[in-house]
Amino acid sequence: MNNKKQILITGASSDIGIGLIRQLMISKQYLIIGTCRNSERLIKLKDELGDFLTIEADLSIESDVNNIKEYLQKNNLSPSKFVHLAAPDFRYLRFKDSHWEDFQREINVQLKSVVFLLQAILPKMKQEKSGEIVFVLSSVVRGIPPAALGHYTSIKYALLGLMHSLVSEYRKTGIRINAISPSMIDTRFIATIPEKLIEVVTENHPLKRLATIEDVVPAIEFLLSERSSYINGENLFIDGAGA
């Protein structure tokens, strides 16, 4: 277990997170540390795949984020890889109907959490002269985004900005920070979107389908691996040229 590469995944209980864990567990090279709001899905996954570490934390609550940092410290864990997947439940919300709290929730779960966690894990990565970080953004950061997603789109852009500024500061340290930006993926994240709208999106897409977890997970895996060692500061669009 000690020789394994430690990988921290926020939103590990997401459909993408579970797909990624399944894939990473195959090689037996990784010690996975998965954080989520409700660990039920991850506990079931452990029964199926074998043991990995889980931390239950609501990222909208600062003390919960600090608990993750404390857990890492107490257990002498220093992840050399980090995937940031967590995002609040998806919903369309017209700007005229939105309140600051809607933006604040996205900021807390998606942006503030990652700032806090990176401040905890980057120093060790820098010392080790090695680290791979992947932010999961969205194709909303290309061109004109869909309407009624101001709260979501602004924070994905903020994460993109953070990714670029971290690269600027850390590019000589052996730490790589990249992002992926998928278009609509067939996961439970889109469960609140009316079926009719999903049909329209599918029909208008050049490939006549939504993205799948299998389209996304290999890209994350690649950006975490040595095979992408000359790729730093990139935002990879996974949208089938449909966004």
Ligand SMILES: NC(=O)c1ccc[n+]([C@@H]2O[C@H](COP(=O)([O-])OP(=O)(O)OC[C@H]3O[C@@H](n4cnc5c(N)ncnc54)[C@H](OP(=O)(O)O)[C@@H]3O)[C@@H](O)[C@H]2O)c1
């Ligand atoms: N599906 C899409 O169409 C799509 C497209 C582009 C980008 N993405 C991005 O992909 C990522 C994962 O999405 P997914 O499609 O796999 O969706 P998902 O299954 O709904 O995953 C959302 C994840 O965020 C976690 N989360 C939500 N609120 C939280 C909170 N307050 N504290 C801690 N964790 C919280 C959830 O934890 P619990 O399970 O514990 O609630 C879950 O792990 C997100 O960043 C999303 O923006 C998705």
